[in-house]
Amino acid sequence: MLFYIFAILAIVSGAYMVLTRNLLYAGFSLLIVLLSIAGIYVLLFADFIAVTQLMVYVGGVLVLILFGIMLSSRVQDKSLLSENVNTVWGALVAGLIVVGLSYSILKSNISSLPWLQTMEMDVLGNQKSTVQTIGIKLMTDFVLPFEIASLLLLIALMGAAYIATDKQKV
Amino acid sequence: MLAFVLTLVLLLSIVIVLAYAERKVAAFMQDRLGPTEAGPYGSLQSVLDVLKLLQKEDIVPAAADKNLFKLAPILIFAAVFAGFAVIPFTPDLVPAGIGIGVFYLLAIISLDVVGLLMAGWGSNNKYAMLGAMRSVAQIVSYEIPAGLAILSAVMICQSLDFQEISYQQGALMNRFPGLEFEMNWLFGIEALGINTTTIGGITTWNIFRAPILLISFIIYFIASLAESNRAPFDIPEAESELVAGFHVEYSGFRFAILFLAEYSMMVLVCLVAVILFLGSWNTPLPNIGPVSLAYWTTGTVGELSGILWGGFWLLSKTFVLLFLQLQIRWTYPRLRVDQLMHLCWKVLTPIALGVVLIAGIWRLLMI
Numbered sequence: 265m266l267f268y269i270f271a272i273l274a275i276v277s278g279a280y281m282v283l284t285r286n287l288l289y290a291g292f293s294l295l296i297v298l299l300s301i302a303g304i305y306v307l308l309f310a311d312f313i314a315v316t317q318l319m320v321y322v323g324g325v326l327v328l329i330l331f332g333i334m335l336s337s338r339v340q341d342k343s344l345l346s347e348n349v350n351t352v353w354g355a356l357v358a359g360l361i362v363v364g365l366s367y368s369i370l371k372s373n374i375s376s377l378p379w380l381q382t383m384e385m386d387v388l389g390n391q392k393s394t395v396q397t398i399g400i401k402l403m404t405d406f407v408l409p410f411e412i413a414s415l416l417l418l419i420a421l422m423g424a425a426y427i428a429t430d431k432q433k434v
Numbered sequence: 435m436l437a438f439v440l441t442l443v444l445l446l447s448i449v450i451v452l453a454y455a456e457r458k459v460a461a462f463m464q465d466r467l468g469p470t471e472a473g474p475y476g477s478l479q480s481v482l483d484v485l486k487l488l489q490k491e492d493i494v495p496a497a498a499d500k501n502l503f504k505l506a507p508i509l510i511f512a513a514v515f516a517g518f519a520v521i522p523f524t525p526d527l528v529p530a531g532i533g534i535g536v537f538y539l540l541a542i543i544s545l546d547v548v549g550l551l552m553a554g555w556g557s558n559n560k561y562a563m564l565g566a567m568r569s570v571a572q573i574v575s576y577e578i579p580a581g582l583a584i585l586s587a588v589m590i591c592q593s594l595d596f597q598e599i600s601y602q603q604g605a606l607m608n609r610f611p612g613l614e615f616e617m618n619w620l621f622g623i624e625a626l627g628i629n630t631t632t633i634g635g636i637t638t639w640n641i642f643r644a645p646i647l648l649i650s651f652i653i654y655f656i657a658s659l660a661e662s663n664r665a666p667f668d669i670p671e672a673e674s675e676l677v678a679g680f681h682v683e684y685s686g687f688r689f690a691i692l693f694l695a696e697y698s699m700m701v702l703v704c705l706v707a708v709i710l711f712l713g714s715w716n717t718p719l720p721n722i723g724p725v726s727l728a729y730w731t732t733g734t735v736g737e738l739s740g741i742l743w744g745g746f747w748l749l750s751k752t753f754v755l756l757f758l759q760l761q762i763r764w765t766y767p768r769l770r771v772d773q774l775m776h777l778c779w780k781v782l783t784p785i786a787l788g789v790v791l792i793a794g795i796w797r798l799l800m801i
Contacts, residue, residue, distance in 0.1 A: 316537075318541035319541040319544065322541070323547065323574075327544075330548065331570070
């Protein structure tokens with residue numbers, strides 16, 4: 265039941281985000297999409313992912329997007345509107361993705377997947393959250409991707425600092 | 435649902451007391467009298483203020499973006515109020531005891547920022563816009579030292595659950611499921627050989643278990659002042675420059691909500707500071723030999739005495755911190771924007787990073 269509420273919210277506000285011309289409204293409906301997806305994560309017992317989603321996307325990326333929109337609009341004293349470009353190619357790519365996804369979903373027999381049948385409903389067991397498992401996995405099985413991601417972030421940070429510095433004219 | 439209503443009532447009464455205290459403290463520090471007319475010593479003043487606000491007309495500016503303007507106060511208050519969901523009030527009373535409470539709190543507070551941008555934009559007013567911009571820039575920057583300071587406390591406690599962190603800081607530690615065989619040592623160093631597990635009191639508070647957390651407490655407290663837009667970090671609502679900041683266009687009930695959200699934010703950051711660093715709902719009095727002050731002033735968990743003592747200690751510590759916030763407001767002048775950013779990025783963040791490193795080493799001494 266809860267899942268359907270979140271799913272409908274996500275779909276409706278996602279559709280609104282795509283269809284509205286006002287970029288700022290699109291940004292705010294992205295907020296609802298992200299929140300309802302976080303709700304769906306919680307229903308899937310992925311509490312850490314849900315909160316990380318809030319932290320990174322709502323607290324970081326979305327605020328950055330809104331800041332960008334607000335700082336760059338109203339230059340000509342009107343709200344920023346998006347335009348329709350590449351209508352044919354966009355529709356084609358989107359249609360192909362929809363067809364491909366529906367085809368593979370319809371072809372696969374999801375309820376007979378072996379790991380789904382042996383799955384227990386009590387995912388967490390005695391643990392109170394997934395943090396411990398995620399931490400151990402990150403430091404053992406997935407340590408290389410984890411470190412590479414941190415290196416990438418460091419490079420991005422240095423790049424940002426370099427772009428932002430005052431370049432002395434020689 | 436009961437937790438929702440109880441928390442809301444508690445929060446409203448704390449905010450009303452706080453609003454009165456703010457005026458009285460300000461008056462005292464400036465050698466004035468403050469409110470004196472309504473009730474004994476003017477104590478009904480803030481209640482009447484609220485009633486006045488509720489009766490006022492709800493004005494929506496004609497040129498404002500009406501939907502955003504109307505939605506923003508609700509979003510701001512909802513974000514702050516959602517943070518209270520994970521705050522444990524007594525040993526066995528916590529609205530939602532989720533395992534990643536600390537992380538959830540940090541994330542849900544960042545929703546507040548979106549609401550502020552919404553209010554600033556929706557007002558269609560340059561002062562409101564500038565105020566929202568400043569406020570958001572300030573909150574986003576100060577989340578970093580605050581987050582690092584919280585991280586060092588979490589590293590010492592090895593838990594993201596507020597209730598578990600609370601139990602660790604008192605004589606009741608072994609009552610928490612999963613902590614039955616844990617031990618507290620003086621300053622957290624086992625080599626000193628002084629077992630404080632049953633002594634409790636102030637010796638098991640986080641700032642005592644790992645004295646390095648005293649520094650992170652100070653960092654957190656400074657950063658939390660900035661996060662709740664309090665003086666000396668109140669440039670988002672600098673009266674001399676911006677009239678009132680992002681809520682300049684709001685009136686009546688919507689202004690009351692924004693006001694409530696701002697004061698709730700103050701209460702929330704102080705509660706978090708108390709829980710993470712100052713022993714949560716635990717008593718400050720230690721057991722000294724046969725004089726078991728800690729047990730006497732804790733009550734029995736699960737009974738009324740436990741609830742009353744726990745709530746009493748938590749709220750009284752919170753009020754001490756809130757009083758400190760008020761006092762700072764009327765003592766220090768406002769910082770400039772560049773000084774604000776200098777303090778955040780060049781002073782607090784490097785120190786906080788160092789504290790995180792030392793906290794990690796300290797944790798190794800504790801086991």
